[in-house]
Amino acid sequence: MPVFITFNIYLFYGLVFFSIGCAVVFRNFRFSQLKVASTLWALAAFGFTHAFHEWSELYVIIFSDHIAPQYQLLTQWLCLAKLLFSYIALMVFAWQILSITNKRVALIGHAVLVAIIVSYLWLLIPDLHDLAVNKTGFLEASQYTRVLIGFGSASLAGIGMAVYGNSLRQENHHYGLYFVISGVGLLIYGVLSGLVPTDYHHSVPVLRTLAGGLILVALFKALKVFDLEKEQATEAKLTRAIEADKYKAIGQLAMGVAHEINNPLASSTLALDLWERKNKDHNETDSNYLYRARLGIERASAISKELLSYARPASGKKNFVAISDVLGSAVQLLSHRIKHHQIEINCSDDIFLYAEQVKLEELFINLICNAIDASPDYQSIIVTAVQEKTKVTVQVKDSGCGMSEEELSKATELFYSTKPVGKGTGLGLAICEQITSLHNGKMHIVSSKDLGTCVELTFYREYY
Incomplete structure (x- = not known):
């Protein structure tokens, strides 16, 4: 094959794998x-190292006549x-990609990889010295490397990626x-790389390049999902910020309403006190009405006081609060x-947590609301709190x-909700997870x- 054609084939051959990296x-x-x-880091390492190998192979092919016989x-x-x-x-990539497939495929794939290495x-190894001193030994070692390590690793990596991709398709991810x-x-x-020798036909390097090109194009398309994820995350943050502004406005409105309610309530209490003073000899029926x-x-x-406490912006200050009170x-x-529900609380009064009370109230309100929405009428919702030496555990069970x-x-993903449209925002569990994390906890x-x-x-x- 002319040097010009060989040069271009191996140039693009290496470039394809460099582009994969x-x-x-x-x-x-x-x-x-x-x-x-x-x-994917292991796949990138394969792309860069394989590109370097092919380009160095190109150098050896072109300048083989200039290399001294002893070298x-x-x-x-x-x-x-x-x-x-x-x-x-x-091979490392194959091991890792198989690990994220189903257990049976992972177990079989890992066993095959171990068998290949052994x-x-x-x-x-037993004939390493003899292999190193003659050309026949080199050809034998090269064959072992391509057939066992090359073909085995590429095949298992391909199977792992295909199985993983198929699982994504079953979840309706295009x-x-x-x-x-x-x-x-x-x-x-x-x-092509492991089972078909390079000197079998002059088209073999071309076919390998085309196979690498197929991997590159498909991988480039597949990896666009990460750009999409980033866009969705940015949109979610923006939407959450807008929702937060709405809830802030609602909270301020609730505080105003609660304040306004307190005034007529106080007037009503005063009116009852005055009526009782004027009518000291009222009968039992009147007493019952009063x-x-x-x-x-x-x-x-x-309720008004609780609403004020809940709607008031978080201060960021933590204190020791009793879980039972919250x-x-x-x-x-x-x-x-x-x-129409029975809330059963199993919590002793001596369980304390260093926390921000308003945030904890918001956390438990969200969880109890979810339990109510998910439960039919007259079902019990059980809340249990247990204190240990290093932790406090709270369970909300329906x-x-x-x-x-x-x-x-997907339960804790932002804006994901199983409730009908208009019934849920999809923020509840995401906020619960965030509040739990802020209080050095896990959900x-x-x-x-x-x-x-x-x-x-x-x-x-x-401890502070």
Whole structure:
């Protein structure tokens, strides 16, 4: 083959794999929720090292006549070492991509990878000295490297990526198709690179380049999902900021309404006091009416105070607060919603947490509201608080409709809600998770369809 054609083939060959590395490196995976994001560094390492290998191979092909005879075998071994190093990076990627597929595929794939490594070492290491001193030994080692490490790694990486892409397609993510195509490209490249010798036909390097091009194009399309994730995250932050402004305005309005309610309530209480002074000899029926009127006024006043406490902006100051008081306050504020439900609170008065009380009230109000919405009438909602040496655990458990695995995986995403349109904003659990995190805690949700939901909050103690 003319040198000009060989030069261009290997130039583009290396460029394709260098571009694969760049396509990965210049993506921002920092805020990605996709499992594949943590594996792609190994694919980038394979792309860069393989490109370096192909370009150095091009140098050896073109200038082989200028290499002294005593260094030719050493040069070939160095090229093989670079090829092995790039295949090892691909093997690491194969291991990681298989780890995020289903357990059966991961177990089989990992077992095959271990078998490949053991077989390669068993074939190569005992005869390493003999292999290094003659050309026949080099060809044998090269064959072991390409067939076992090259074909094995590329095939398993391709299978892992195809299985992962197919799982995304089943979840109706259109970009899953591109991961599948990338996996098919890796399989094709594994066959051409590992099983088909370079000198079999002059078209082999061209076909390898085309296979690499297929991987590059499909991977470039697949990785656009990370740009989409970033855009969605930015939009979510903007929408959340707008929603926060709305809730702030609603809170200010609630504070104003609560203040205005307190004035007529105070006037009503004063009027009752004056009436009692003028009518000291009222009968039992009048006393009963007075008692009921005072009870209603006191109840309205208590709700007004709770509303003021809840709507007041958070101060950012923490104090030791009793969990029982916070739960009682939250239930009292929700008294209008729990008429057809039974809220059972199991919490001793000696459980304290260093926290911001208003935020904790908001947290428990959101969780109890969700439990009420998910539960049919006359069902119990159980709130349990337990104190240990280093942590406080609070559980909110209902026996309502529950969530499927897919719904549970998205439960804390911003603006995701299983409630009908107009019934929920999709902010509740996201805010709960944020408040829990601000108080040095973690939120864990266990739920099954039609079997109810249990939200467990674990607060690790802070001492000040």
